[in-house]
Amino acid sequence: MLDADVAIVGAGAAGLSLAHRLSHGAPGTRRLSVLLVEAPPGPLRPPRRTWCFWERGRGRYDAAVTATWQRLRVHTPGGRAVEDDIAPLRYKMIRSDDFEGLIAHDLAQSEQVRRIEATAETLEGVPGGAQVLVRTADGRPLTVRARWVFDSRPLGSLPAARTTLLQHFHGWFVRADRPVFDLGTVDLMDFRTPQPSRGLSFGYVLPTGDRQALVEYTEFSPEVLSAQGYDAALRHYTEDVLGLTGLEVVSTETGVIPMTDAPFARQTAPSVFRIGAAGGATRPSTGYTFAAVQRQTRAVAGALAAGRRPLP
Known part of the structure:
Protein backbone atom coordinates (compact mmCIF):
# COMPACT_ATOMS: atom_id res chain seq x y z
CA MET A 1 0.00 0.00 0.00
CA LEU A 2 1.10 3.56 -0.78
CA ASP A 3 -0.03 6.48 1.39
CA ALA A 4 -0.04 10.20 0.63
CA ASP A 5 -1.81 13.37 1.66
CA VAL A 6 -2.93 13.89 -1.94
CA ALA A 7 -3.34 11.42 -4.81
CA ILE A 8 -3.78 12.69 -8.36
CA VAL A 9 -5.13 10.23 -10.91
CA GLY A 10 -4.18 11.05 -14.49
CA ALA A 11 -1.25 13.05 -15.85
CA GLY A 12 -2.82 15.28 -18.48
CA ALA A 13 -2.85 19.08 -18.23
CA ALA A 14 -4.93 19.14 -15.04
CA GLY A 15 -3.12 16.37 -13.18
CA LEU A 16 0.33 17.69 -14.04
CA SER A 17 -0.64 21.29 -13.25
CA LEU A 18 -1.97 20.37 -9.81
CA ALA A 19 1.07 18.20 -9.02
CA HIS A 20 3.34 21.05 -10.12
CA ARG A 21 1.60 23.58 -7.87
CA LEU A 22 1.65 21.24 -4.89
CA SER A 23 5.33 20.44 -5.43
CA HIS A 24 6.25 23.98 -4.48
CA GLY A 25 3.97 24.40 -1.48
CA ALA A 26 3.12 27.71 0.16
CA PRO A 27 5.57 29.49 2.48
CA GLY A 28 4.80 28.81 6.12
CA THR A 29 2.50 25.82 5.46
CA ARG A 30 3.01 22.11 5.91
CA ARG A 31 4.28 20.50 2.74
CA ALA A 39 -1.32 5.59 -17.01
CA PRO A 40 1.34 3.42 -18.68
CA PRO A 41 2.10 4.14 -22.35
CA GLY A 42 -0.92 3.15 -24.43
CA PRO A 43 -4.49 4.20 -25.16
CA LEU A 44 -5.15 5.62 -21.67
CA ARG A 45 -2.39 8.21 -22.04
CA PRO A 46 -3.61 11.62 -23.27
CA PRO A 47 -2.78 12.13 -26.96
CA ARG A 48 -0.34 14.81 -28.04
CA ARG A 49 -2.12 18.12 -28.41
CA THR A 50 -1.72 21.87 -28.61
CA TRP A 51 -3.25 24.30 -26.12
CA CYS A 52 -3.77 28.02 -26.66
CA PHE A 53 -4.72 30.67 -24.12
CA TRP A 54 -4.60 34.39 -23.41
CA GLU A 55 -2.28 35.71 -20.71
CA ARG A 56 -1.07 39.07 -19.49
CA GLY A 57 2.72 39.37 -19.30
CA ARG A 58 4.99 36.55 -18.27
CA GLY A 59 3.40 33.27 -17.27
CA ARG A 60 4.14 30.22 -15.17
CA TYR A 61 4.88 28.01 -18.18
CA ASP A 62 6.57 30.44 -20.58
CA ALA A 63 9.61 28.17 -20.78
CA ALA A 64 7.46 25.62 -22.62
CA VAL A 65 5.55 28.06 -24.85
CA THR A 66 6.10 27.49 -28.59
CA ALA A 67 5.04 30.94 -29.77
CA THR A 68 3.10 34.04 -28.72
CA TRP A 69 1.20 36.68 -30.67
CA GLN A 70 -0.33 40.06 -29.98
CA ARG A 71 -2.40 40.49 -33.14
CA LEU A 72 -5.45 38.38 -33.98
CA ARG A 73 -7.39 38.27 -37.24
CA VAL A 74 -10.84 36.95 -38.16
CA HIS A 75 -12.11 36.44 -41.72
CA THR A 76 -15.83 36.72 -42.40
CA PRO A 77 -17.49 34.24 -44.79
CA GLY A 78 -17.45 36.97 -47.43
CA GLY A 79 -13.70 37.46 -47.09
CA ARG A 80 -13.49 40.67 -45.02
CA ALA A 81 -10.58 40.60 -42.56
CA VAL A 82 -11.02 42.06 -39.07
CA GLU A 83 -7.71 42.47 -37.24
CA ASP A 84 -6.69 44.04 -33.95
CA ASP A 85 -4.02 44.19 -31.27
CA ILE A 86 -4.92 42.47 -27.97
CA ALA A 87 -2.36 44.26 -25.74
CA PRO A 88 -1.80 43.98 -22.81
CA LEU A 89 -2.67 40.31 -23.43
CA ARG A 90 -0.77 37.86 -25.57
CA TYR A 91 -2.13 34.76 -27.24
CA LYS A 92 0.13 31.83 -26.32
CA MET A 93 0.56 28.37 -27.81
CA ILE A 94 1.98 25.46 -25.84
CA ARG A 95 2.44 21.89 -27.05
CA SER A 96 1.73 19.07 -24.64
CA ASP A 97 5.14 17.43 -25.14
CA ASP A 98 6.92 20.64 -24.13
CA PHE A 99 4.58 21.20 -21.18
CA GLU A 100 5.06 17.64 -19.93
CA GLY A 101 8.82 17.94 -20.29
CA LEU A 102 8.94 21.14 -18.24
CA ILE A 103 6.74 19.68 -15.48
CA ALA A 104 8.71 16.42 -15.42
CA HIS A 105 11.97 18.34 -14.95
CA ASP A 106 10.53 20.29 -12.01
CA LEU A 107 8.84 17.29 -10.38
CA ALA A 108 12.09 15.35 -10.53
CA GLN A 109 13.57 17.98 -8.19
CA SER A 110 10.69 17.71 -5.71
CA GLU A 111 10.85 15.58 -2.58
CA GLN A 112 7.08 15.82 -2.11
CA VAL A 113 5.83 14.31 -5.36
CA ARG A 114 6.15 10.66 -6.32
CA ARG A 115 5.08 9.39 -9.74
CA ILE A 116 3.98 5.85 -10.50
CA GLU A 117 2.89 4.28 -13.78
CA ALA A 118 -0.32 2.38 -13.13
CA THR A 119 -3.90 2.05 -14.36
CA ALA A 120 -6.57 3.14 -11.88
CA GLU A 121 -9.25 0.45 -11.69
CA THR A 122 -11.50 1.59 -8.80
CA LEU A 123 -11.72 4.73 -6.73
CA GLU A 124 -13.83 4.99 -3.57
CA GLY A 125 -14.22 6.98 -0.42
CA VAL A 126 -13.12 5.41 2.88
CA PRO A 127 -13.14 6.79 6.43
CA GLY A 128 -10.73 9.70 6.60
CA GLY A 129 -10.08 9.90 2.87
CA ALA A 130 -10.20 7.70 -0.22
CA GLN A 131 -8.44 4.77 -1.79
CA VAL A 132 -7.55 3.96 -5.37
CA LEU A 133 -6.97 0.41 -6.54
CA VAL A 134 -4.43 0.46 -9.35
CA ARG A 135 -2.60 -2.06 -11.48
CA THR A 136 1.03 -1.39 -12.31
CA ALA A 137 2.50 -1.77 -15.78
CA ASP A 138 3.75 -5.27 -14.88
CA GLY A 139 0.25 -6.34 -13.76
CA ARG A 140 0.77 -6.02 -10.01
CA PRO A 141 -2.26 -4.78 -7.98
CA LEU A 142 -1.59 -1.91 -5.59
CA THR A 143 -3.69 0.15 -3.18
CA VAL A 144 -3.21 3.90 -2.86
CA ARG A 145 -4.63 5.66 0.23
CA ALA A 146 -4.88 9.44 0.49
CA ARG A 147 -6.66 12.14 2.46
CA TRP A 148 -7.70 13.81 -0.79
CA VAL A 149 -7.97 12.35 -4.31
CA PHE A 150 -8.23 14.38 -7.51
CA LEU A 155 -15.37 10.79 -18.40
CA GLY A 156 -16.63 7.61 -20.00
CA SER A 157 -19.81 9.41 -21.10
CA LEU A 158 -21.12 12.96 -20.89
CA PRO A 159 -23.79 14.00 -18.38
CA ALA A 160 -27.31 14.62 -19.68
CA ALA A 161 -27.69 18.06 -21.26
CA ARG A 162 -30.04 20.26 -23.23
CA THR A 163 -27.35 20.96 -25.79
CA THR A 164 -24.33 18.94 -26.87
CA LEU A 165 -22.22 19.61 -29.93
CA LEU A 166 -18.76 18.36 -30.78
CA GLN A 167 -15.86 20.65 -31.54
CA HIS A 168 -13.77 18.37 -33.72
CA PHE A 169 -10.64 19.33 -35.58
CA HIS A 170 -7.68 18.11 -37.55
CA GLY A 171 -4.48 20.08 -37.96
CA TRP A 172 -1.30 19.98 -39.97
CA PHE A 173 2.04 21.25 -38.73
CA VAL A 174 3.40 22.44 -42.06
CA ARG A 175 6.66 23.69 -43.50
CA ALA A 176 6.90 25.86 -46.63
CA ASP A 177 9.92 26.22 -48.89
CA ARG A 178 9.65 30.02 -48.82
CA PRO A 179 8.40 32.70 -46.38
CA VAL A 180 4.58 32.63 -46.60
CA PHE A 181 3.33 33.12 -43.04
CA ASP A 182 2.81 36.36 -41.13
CA LEU A 183 4.67 35.57 -37.91
CA GLY A 184 3.11 38.47 -36.00
CA THR A 185 -0.57 37.60 -36.52
CA VAL A 186 -2.84 34.64 -35.79
CA ASP A 187 -5.75 33.85 -38.09
CA LEU A 188 -7.97 32.90 -35.18
CA MET A 189 -11.17 32.10 -37.07
CA ASP A 190 -11.43 32.03 -40.85
CA PHE A 191 -15.03 31.43 -41.90
CA ARG A 192 -14.23 31.21 -45.62
CA THR A 193 -14.56 27.42 -45.28
CA PRO A 194 -17.65 25.56 -46.61
CA GLN A 195 -20.23 25.55 -43.83
CA PRO A 196 -21.87 22.26 -42.72
CA SER A 197 -25.66 21.93 -42.83
CA ARG A 198 -25.75 21.84 -39.02
CA GLY A 199 -23.23 23.82 -37.00
CA LEU A 200 -20.31 25.85 -38.32
CA SER A 201 -16.73 25.48 -39.51
CA PHE A 202 -13.62 27.59 -39.68
CA GLY A 203 -9.91 27.33 -40.36
CA TYR A 204 -7.11 28.91 -38.39
CA VAL A 205 -3.40 29.51 -38.77
CA LEU A 206 -0.90 29.68 -35.91
CA PRO A 207 2.46 30.72 -37.46
CA THR A 208 5.56 29.63 -35.54
CA GLY A 209 7.94 31.02 -38.16
CA ASP A 210 7.64 32.66 -41.56
CA ARG A 211 7.86 29.14 -43.09
CA GLN A 212 6.20 27.05 -40.34
CA ALA A 213 2.69 27.00 -38.94
CA LEU A 214 -0.07 24.92 -37.47
CA VAL A 215 -3.02 25.01 -39.87
CA GLU A 216 -6.27 23.49 -38.62
CA TYR A 217 -9.80 22.84 -39.80
CA THR A 218 -12.48 22.88 -37.08
CA GLU A 219 -16.19 22.11 -37.00
CA PHE A 220 -18.80 22.61 -34.31
CA SER A 221 -21.35 19.98 -35.36
CA PRO A 222 -23.09 16.81 -34.11
CA GLU A 223 -20.73 14.28 -35.73
CA VAL A 224 -17.04 13.90 -36.53
CA LEU A 225 -15.70 13.48 -40.07
CA SER A 226 -13.74 10.63 -41.57
CA ALA A 227 -9.97 10.92 -41.89
CA GLN A 228 -10.46 11.52 -45.61
CA GLY A 229 -13.01 14.24 -44.85
CA TYR A 230 -10.58 16.18 -42.64
CA ASP A 231 -7.77 15.87 -45.18
CA ALA A 232 -10.03 17.12 -47.96
CA ALA A 233 -11.16 20.07 -45.82
CA LEU A 234 -7.55 20.99 -45.00
CA ARG A 235 -6.46 20.69 -48.62
CA HIS A 236 -9.30 23.00 -49.63
CA TYR A 237 -8.45 25.49 -46.91
CA THR A 238 -4.70 25.61 -47.52
CA GLU A 239 -4.81 25.52 -51.32
CA ASP A 240 -8.09 27.17 -52.36
CA VAL A 241 -8.65 29.62 -49.49
CA LEU A 242 -5.10 30.49 -48.42
CA GLY A 243 -3.51 29.92 -51.84
CA LEU A 244 -0.66 27.83 -50.41
CA THR A 245 0.73 24.90 -52.37
CA GLY A 246 3.68 22.58 -51.92
CA LEU A 247 3.44 22.55 -48.12
CA GLU A 248 5.24 19.73 -46.33
CA VAL A 249 3.13 18.18 -43.56
CA VAL A 250 5.57 17.55 -40.71
CA SER A 251 3.06 16.15 -38.18
CA THR A 252 -0.66 16.18 -37.43
CA GLU A 253 -3.06 16.49 -34.52
CA THR A 254 -6.70 15.51 -34.14
CA GLY A 255 -9.15 16.11 -31.34
CA VAL A 256 -12.76 16.14 -30.22
CA ILE A 257 -14.00 18.50 -27.50
CA PRO A 258 -17.57 18.20 -26.20
CA MET A 259 -19.44 21.50 -26.22
CA THR A 260 -22.22 21.03 -23.70
CA ASP A 261 -24.30 22.90 -21.14
CA ALA A 262 -24.36 19.79 -18.94
CA PRO A 263 -23.48 20.28 -15.26
CA PHE A 264 -20.32 18.39 -14.29
CA ALA A 265 -20.00 16.85 -10.84
CA ARG A 266 -16.95 18.31 -9.13
CA GLN A 267 -17.16 15.93 -6.17
CA THR A 268 -17.94 12.20 -6.28
CA ALA A 269 -17.20 11.28 -2.62
CA PRO A 270 -16.36 13.31 0.51
CA SER A 271 -12.64 13.28 -0.32
CA VAL A 272 -12.77 12.68 -4.09
CA PHE A 273 -12.91 15.51 -6.63
CA ARG A 274 -12.80 15.80 -10.41
CA ILE A 275 -10.49 18.30 -12.07
CA GLY A 276 -9.82 19.36 -15.64
CA ALA A 277 -12.33 18.70 -18.40
CA ALA A 278 -13.97 15.99 -16.25
CA GLY A 279 -14.60 18.66 -13.62
CA GLY A 280 -16.13 21.19 -16.01
CA ALA A 281 -13.01 23.21 -16.85
CA THR A 282 -13.78 23.24 -20.59
CA ARG A 283 -15.55 26.44 -21.57
CA GLN A 294 -4.78 26.79 -14.26
CA ARG A 295 -7.42 28.78 -12.34
CA GLN A 296 -8.93 25.55 -11.03
CA THR A 297 -5.67 23.96 -9.87
CA ARG A 298 -4.45 27.24 -8.37
CA ALA A 299 -7.64 27.41 -6.28
CA VAL A 300 -7.31 23.77 -5.19
CA ALA A 301 -3.68 24.24 -4.17
CA GLY A 302 -4.60 27.39 -2.26
CA ALA A 303 -7.41 25.63 -0.41
CA LEU A 304 -5.14 22.73 0.57
CA ALA A 305 -2.46 25.11 1.80
CA ALA A 306 -5.06 26.94 3.91
CA GLY A 307 -6.52 23.73 5.32
CA ARG A 308 -9.89 24.21 3.60
CA ARG A 309 -11.96 21.61 1.77
CA PRO A 310 -10.45 21.71 -1.74
CA LEU A 311 -13.61 21.69 -3.85
CA PRO A 312 -12.48 22.72 -7.37
Whole structure:
Protein backbone atom coordinates (compact mmCIF):
# COMPACT_ATOMS: atom_id res chain seq x y z
CA MET A 1 0.00 0.00 0.00
CA LEU A 2 1.10 3.56 -0.78
CA ASP A 3 -0.03 6.48 1.39
CA ALA A 4 -0.04 10.20 0.63
CA ASP A 5 -1.81 13.37 1.66
CA VAL A 6 -2.93 13.89 -1.94
CA ALA A 7 -3.34 11.42 -4.81
CA ILE A 8 -3.78 12.69 -8.36
CA VAL A 9 -5.13 10.23 -10.91
CA GLY A 10 -4.18 11.05 -14.49
CA ALA A 11 -1.25 13.05 -15.85
CA GLY A 12 -2.82 15.28 -18.48
CA ALA A 13 -2.85 19.08 -18.23
CA ALA A 14 -4.93 19.14 -15.04
CA GLY A 15 -3.12 16.37 -13.18
CA LEU A 16 0.33 17.69 -14.04
CA SER A 17 -0.64 21.29 -13.25
CA LEU A 18 -1.97 20.37 -9.81
CA ALA A 19 1.07 18.20 -9.02
CA HIS A 20 3.34 21.05 -10.12
CA ARG A 21 1.60 23.58 -7.87
CA LEU A 22 1.65 21.24 -4.89
CA SER A 23 5.33 20.44 -5.43
CA HIS A 24 6.25 23.98 -4.48
CA GLY A 25 3.97 24.40 -1.48
CA ALA A 26 3.12 27.71 0.16
CA PRO A 27 5.57 29.49 2.48
CA GLY A 28 4.80 28.81 6.12
CA THR A 29 2.50 25.82 5.46
CA ARG A 30 3.01 22.11 5.91
CA ARG A 31 4.28 20.50 2.74
CA LEU A 32 1.88 17.84 1.52
CA SER A 33 2.99 14.46 0.19
CA VAL A 34 1.64 13.90 -3.33
CA LEU A 35 1.33 10.73 -5.39
CA LEU A 36 0.73 11.15 -9.13
CA VAL A 37 -0.76 8.06 -10.79
CA GLU A 38 0.05 8.12 -14.51
CA ALA A 39 -1.32 5.59 -17.01
CA PRO A 40 1.34 3.42 -18.68
CA PRO A 41 2.10 4.14 -22.35
CA GLY A 42 -0.92 3.15 -24.43
CA PRO A 43 -4.49 4.20 -25.16
CA LEU A 44 -5.15 5.62 -21.67
CA ARG A 45 -2.39 8.21 -22.04
CA PRO A 46 -3.61 11.62 -23.27
CA PRO A 47 -2.78 12.13 -26.96
CA ARG A 48 -0.34 14.81 -28.04
CA ARG A 49 -2.12 18.12 -28.41
CA THR A 50 -1.72 21.87 -28.61
CA TRP A 51 -3.25 24.30 -26.12
CA CYS A 52 -3.77 28.02 -26.66
CA PHE A 53 -4.72 30.67 -24.12
CA TRP A 54 -4.60 34.39 -23.41
CA GLU A 55 -2.28 35.71 -20.71
CA ARG A 56 -1.07 39.07 -19.49
CA GLY A 57 2.72 39.37 -19.30
CA ARG A 58 4.99 36.55 -18.27
CA GLY A 59 3.40 33.27 -17.27
CA ARG A 60 4.14 30.22 -15.17
CA TYR A 61 4.88 28.01 -18.18
CA ASP A 62 6.57 30.44 -20.58
CA ALA A 63 9.61 28.17 -20.78
CA ALA A 64 7.46 25.62 -22.62
CA VAL A 65 5.55 28.06 -24.85
CA THR A 66 6.10 27.49 -28.59
CA ALA A 67 5.04 30.94 -29.77
CA THR A 68 3.10 34.04 -28.72
CA TRP A 69 1.20 36.68 -30.67
CA GLN A 70 -0.33 40.06 -29.98
CA ARG A 71 -2.40 40.49 -33.14
CA LEU A 72 -5.45 38.38 -33.98
CA ARG A 73 -7.39 38.27 -37.24
CA VAL A 74 -10.84 36.95 -38.16
CA HIS A 75 -12.11 36.44 -41.72
CA THR A 76 -15.83 36.72 -42.40
CA PRO A 77 -17.49 34.24 -44.79
CA GLY A 78 -17.45 36.97 -47.43
CA GLY A 79 -13.70 37.46 -47.09
CA ARG A 80 -13.49 40.67 -45.02
CA ALA A 81 -10.58 40.60 -42.56
CA VAL A 82 -11.02 42.06 -39.07
CA GLU A 83 -7.71 42.47 -37.24
CA ASP A 84 -6.69 44.04 -33.95
CA ASP A 85 -4.02 44.19 -31.27
CA ILE A 86 -4.92 42.47 -27.97
CA ALA A 87 -2.36 44.26 -25.74
CA PRO A 88 -1.80 43.98 -22.81
CA LEU A 89 -2.67 40.31 -23.43
CA ARG A 90 -0.77 37.86 -25.57
CA TYR A 91 -2.13 34.76 -27.24
CA LYS A 92 0.13 31.83 -26.32
CA MET A 93 0.56 28.37 -27.81
CA ILE A 94 1.98 25.46 -25.84
CA ARG A 95 2.44 21.89 -27.05
CA SER A 96 1.73 19.07 -24.64
CA ASP A 97 5.14 17.43 -25.14
CA ASP A 98 6.92 20.64 -24.13
CA PHE A 99 4.58 21.20 -21.18
CA GLU A 100 5.06 17.64 -19.93
CA GLY A 101 8.82 17.94 -20.29
CA LEU A 102 8.94 21.14 -18.24
CA ILE A 103 6.74 19.68 -15.48
CA ALA A 104 8.71 16.42 -15.42
CA HIS A 105 11.97 18.34 -14.95
CA ASP A 106 10.53 20.29 -12.01
CA LEU A 107 8.84 17.29 -10.38
CA ALA A 108 12.09 15.35 -10.53
CA GLN A 109 13.57 17.98 -8.19
CA SER A 110 10.69 17.71 -5.71
CA GLU A 111 10.85 15.58 -2.58
CA GLN A 112 7.08 15.82 -2.11
CA VAL A 113 5.83 14.31 -5.36
CA ARG A 114 6.15 10.66 -6.32
CA ARG A 115 5.08 9.39 -9.74
CA ILE A 116 3.98 5.85 -10.50
CA GLU A 117 2.89 4.28 -13.78
CA ALA A 118 -0.32 2.38 -13.13
CA THR A 119 -3.90 2.05 -14.36
CA ALA A 120 -6.57 3.14 -11.88
CA GLU A 121 -9.25 0.45 -11.69
CA THR A 122 -11.50 1.59 -8.80
CA LEU A 123 -11.72 4.73 -6.73
CA GLU A 124 -13.83 4.99 -3.57
CA GLY A 125 -14.22 6.98 -0.42
CA VAL A 126 -13.12 5.41 2.88
CA PRO A 127 -13.14 6.79 6.43
CA GLY A 128 -10.73 9.70 6.60
CA GLY A 129 -10.08 9.90 2.87
CA ALA A 130 -10.20 7.70 -0.22
CA GLN A 131 -8.44 4.77 -1.79
CA VAL A 132 -7.55 3.96 -5.37
CA LEU A 133 -6.97 0.41 -6.54
CA VAL A 134 -4.43 0.46 -9.35
CA ARG A 135 -2.60 -2.06 -11.48
CA THR A 136 1.03 -1.39 -12.31
CA ALA A 137 2.50 -1.77 -15.78
CA ASP A 138 3.75 -5.27 -14.88
CA GLY A 139 0.25 -6.34 -13.76
CA ARG A 140 0.77 -6.02 -10.01
CA PRO A 141 -2.26 -4.78 -7.98
CA LEU A 142 -1.59 -1.91 -5.59
CA THR A 143 -3.69 0.15 -3.18
CA VAL A 144 -3.21 3.90 -2.86
CA ARG A 145 -4.63 5.66 0.23
CA ALA A 146 -4.88 9.44 0.49
CA ARG A 147 -6.66 12.14 2.46
CA TRP A 148 -7.70 13.81 -0.79
CA VAL A 149 -7.97 12.35 -4.31
CA PHE A 150 -8.23 14.38 -7.51
CA ASP A 151 -9.40 12.47 -10.58
CA SER A 152 -8.49 14.05 -13.92
CA ARG A 153 -9.34 11.10 -16.18
CA PRO A 154 -11.76 11.75 -19.07
CA LEU A 155 -15.37 10.79 -18.40
CA GLY A 156 -16.63 7.61 -20.00
CA SER A 157 -19.81 9.41 -21.10
CA LEU A 158 -21.12 12.96 -20.89
CA PRO A 159 -23.79 14.00 -18.38
CA ALA A 160 -27.31 14.62 -19.68
CA ALA A 161 -27.69 18.06 -21.26
CA ARG A 162 -30.04 20.26 -23.23
CA THR A 163 -27.35 20.96 -25.79
CA THR A 164 -24.33 18.94 -26.87
CA LEU A 165 -22.22 19.61 -29.93
CA LEU A 166 -18.76 18.36 -30.78
CA GLN A 167 -15.86 20.65 -31.54
CA HIS A 168 -13.77 18.37 -33.72
CA PHE A 169 -10.64 19.33 -35.58
CA HIS A 170 -7.68 18.11 -37.55
CA GLY A 171 -4.48 20.08 -37.96
CA TRP A 172 -1.30 19.98 -39.97
CA PHE A 173 2.04 21.25 -38.73
CA VAL A 174 3.40 22.44 -42.06
CA ARG A 175 6.66 23.69 -43.50
CA ALA A 176 6.90 25.86 -46.63
CA ASP A 177 9.92 26.22 -48.89
CA ARG A 178 9.65 30.02 -48.82
CA PRO A 179 8.40 32.70 -46.38
CA VAL A 180 4.58 32.63 -46.60
CA PHE A 181 3.33 33.12 -43.04
CA ASP A 182 2.81 36.36 -41.13
CA LEU A 183 4.67 35.57 -37.91
CA GLY A 184 3.11 38.47 -36.00
CA THR A 185 -0.57 37.60 -36.52
CA VAL A 186 -2.84 34.64 -35.79
CA ASP A 187 -5.75 33.85 -38.09
CA LEU A 188 -7.97 32.90 -35.18
CA MET A 189 -11.17 32.10 -37.07
CA ASP A 190 -11.43 32.03 -40.85
CA PHE A 191 -15.03 31.43 -41.90
CA ARG A 192 -14.23 31.21 -45.62
CA THR A 193 -14.56 27.42 -45.28
CA PRO A 194 -17.65 25.56 -46.61
CA GLN A 195 -20.23 25.55 -43.83
CA PRO A 196 -21.87 22.26 -42.72
CA SER A 197 -25.66 21.93 -42.83
CA ARG A 198 -25.75 21.84 -39.02
CA GLY A 199 -23.23 23.82 -37.00
CA LEU A 200 -20.31 25.85 -38.32
CA SER A 201 -16.73 25.48 -39.51
CA PHE A 202 -13.62 27.59 -39.68
CA GLY A 203 -9.91 27.33 -40.36
CA TYR A 204 -7.11 28.91 -38.39
CA VAL A 205 -3.40 29.51 -38.77
CA LEU A 206 -0.90 29.68 -35.91
CA PRO A 207 2.46 30.72 -37.46
CA THR A 208 5.56 29.63 -35.54
CA GLY A 209 7.94 31.02 -38.16
CA ASP A 210 7.64 32.66 -41.56
CA ARG A 211 7.86 29.14 -43.09
CA GLN A 212 6.20 27.05 -40.34
CA ALA A 213 2.69 27.00 -38.94
CA LEU A 214 -0.07 24.92 -37.47
CA VAL A 215 -3.02 25.01 -39.87
CA GLU A 216 -6.27 23.49 -38.62
CA TYR A 217 -9.80 22.84 -39.80
CA THR A 218 -12.48 22.88 -37.08
CA GLU A 219 -16.19 22.11 -37.00
CA PHE A 220 -18.80 22.61 -34.31
CA SER A 221 -21.35 19.98 -35.36
CA PRO A 222 -23.09 16.81 -34.11
CA GLU A 223 -20.73 14.28 -35.73
CA VAL A 224 -17.04 13.90 -36.53
CA LEU A 225 -15.70 13.48 -40.07
CA SER A 226 -13.74 10.63 -41.57
CA ALA A 227 -9.97 10.92 -41.89
CA GLN A 228 -10.46 11.52 -45.61
CA GLY A 229 -13.01 14.24 -44.85
CA TYR A 230 -10.58 16.18 -42.64
CA ASP A 231 -7.77 15.87 -45.18
CA ALA A 232 -10.03 17.12 -47.96
CA ALA A 233 -11.16 20.07 -45.82
CA LEU A 234 -7.55 20.99 -45.00
CA ARG A 235 -6.46 20.69 -48.62
CA HIS A 236 -9.30 23.00 -49.63
CA TYR A 237 -8.45 25.49 -46.91
CA THR A 238 -4.70 25.61 -47.52
CA GLU A 239 -4.81 25.52 -51.32
CA ASP A 240 -8.09 27.17 -52.36
CA VAL A 241 -8.65 29.62 -49.49
CA LEU A 242 -5.10 30.49 -48.42
CA GLY A 243 -3.51 29.92 -51.84
CA LEU A 244 -0.66 27.83 -50.41
CA THR A 245 0.73 24.90 -52.37
CA GLY A 246 3.68 22.58 -51.92
CA LEU A 247 3.44 22.55 -48.12
CA GLU A 248 5.24 19.73 -46.33
CA VAL A 249 3.13 18.18 -43.56
CA VAL A 250 5.57 17.55 -40.71
CA SER A 251 3.06 16.15 -38.18
CA THR A 252 -0.66 16.18 -37.43
CA GLU A 253 -3.06 16.49 -34.52
CA THR A 254 -6.70 15.51 -34.14
CA GLY A 255 -9.15 16.11 -31.34
CA VAL A 256 -12.76 16.14 -30.22
CA ILE A 257 -14.00 18.50 -27.50
CA PRO A 258 -17.57 18.20 -26.20
CA MET A 259 -19.44 21.50 -26.22
CA THR A 260 -22.22 21.03 -23.70
CA ASP A 261 -24.30 22.90 -21.14
CA ALA A 262 -24.36 19.79 -18.94
CA PRO A 263 -23.48 20.28 -15.26
CA PHE A 264 -20.32 18.39 -14.29
CA ALA A 265 -20.00 16.85 -10.84
CA ARG A 266 -16.95 18.31 -9.13
CA GLN A 267 -17.16 15.93 -6.17
CA THR A 268 -17.94 12.20 -6.28
CA ALA A 269 -17.20 11.28 -2.62
CA PRO A 270 -16.36 13.31 0.51
CA SER A 271 -12.64 13.28 -0.32
CA VAL A 272 -12.77 12.68 -4.09
CA PHE A 273 -12.91 15.51 -6.63
CA ARG A 274 -12.80 15.80 -10.41
CA ILE A 275 -10.49 18.30 -12.07
CA GLY A 276 -9.82 19.36 -15.64
CA ALA A 277 -12.33 18.70 -18.40
CA ALA A 278 -13.97 15.99 -16.25
CA GLY A 279 -14.60 18.66 -13.62
CA GLY A 280 -16.13 21.19 -16.01
CA ALA A 281 -13.01 23.21 -16.85
CA THR A 282 -13.78 23.24 -20.59
CA ARG A 283 -15.55 26.44 -21.57
CA PRO A 284 -18.75 25.22 -23.22
CA SER A 285 -19.02 28.05 -25.78
CA THR A 286 -15.46 27.80 -27.13
CA GLY A 287 -13.76 24.63 -25.93
CA TYR A 288 -10.84 26.53 -24.35
CA THR A 289 -9.62 24.57 -21.31
CA PHE A 290 -5.98 25.28 -20.43
CA ALA A 291 -6.46 28.66 -18.72
CA ALA A 292 -9.45 27.35 -16.74
CA VAL A 293 -7.38 24.35 -15.62
CA GLN A 294 -4.78 26.79 -14.26
CA ARG A 295 -7.42 28.78 -12.34
CA GLN A 296 -8.93 25.55 -11.03
CA THR A 297 -5.67 23.96 -9.87
CA ARG A 298 -4.45 27.24 -8.37
CA ALA A 299 -7.64 27.41 -6.28
CA VAL A 300 -7.31 23.77 -5.19
CA ALA A 301 -3.68 24.24 -4.17
CA GLY A 302 -4.60 27.39 -2.26
CA ALA A 303 -7.41 25.63 -0.41
CA LEU A 304 -5.14 22.73 0.57
CA ALA A 305 -2.46 25.11 1.80
CA ALA A 306 -5.06 26.94 3.91
CA GLY A 307 -6.52 23.73 5.32
CA ARG A 308 -9.89 24.21 3.60
CA ARG A 309 -11.96 21.61 1.77
CA PRO A 310 -10.45 21.71 -1.74
CA LEU A 311 -13.61 21.69 -3.85
CA PRO A 312 -12.48 22.72 -7.37
